Amino acid sequence: MLLMDECRYCTYIMASRSHTLYIGVTGDLRRRVFQHKWKEHDGFTARYNCDRLVWFERYGDVNRAIAREKELKGWRRAKKIALIESINPIWADLSRDWYECEPADFKRALDRIGHKSNRRSFAVLRMTAPWASEGGALERNSRVVGYSSVTTPSILHEHVRFTAR
Template identity: 65%
Template sequence: MPKSYYVYIMTNRSKTLYTGVTNDLMRRTAEHKQKATPEFAQRYNIDRLAFFEEAGNVRDAIAREKQIKGWTRAKKIALIESINPEWKDLSDDWFEQ
């Protein structure tokens, strides 16, 4: 079975953006929510999944992550709002409350 990779954008209540790549989106999202993530994500309480897309291989995922990270904030916001105009946490129903 081929492995999937994901490029994702997490955010917080203030809409600070964090872009990353992972091979396990549910696990990585849980790590953000539990504050078991790198310094930036902990410091800014990055805990909401605003956007994600799947890539077929790790090289494509990393290239896409770098592309998005190079964009302006306005372009990143437009990407998020193209699939998530209300900025809902896309992982809301993944975990028990």
């Protein structure tokens, strides 16, 4: 039996609100989900807004994870939905507690300060990932904004002026 630390690879399913499905495999699930949520890569999940982690399995061997991904991609949609609903009947985002702020929350904060939010805003003003830096401080020389309890809209706005070109 594998210990949790030995289960490095994951096969996962992301979904949109309308239940569009994306199946993937990764060696760092937290980081990959973060990339999907913040649309850091152009592609299927960004285009169809697949930003909810609805199912995943861990594997100690990358070949088993890839084989499972291929198996799931070959299934009919109904079978994929049955798999998701067997462990997650309400399609809750299993990563909802992993980050301090969700993209929708961040968009509302930008709207409150009158900043026109678009895809570029999210690329410039995104939350620091848990693995990126200690303390989540604002970093003026990077394109990443950290989140802390002292972050205010005026600080965010100042940072947007500094980094947006």
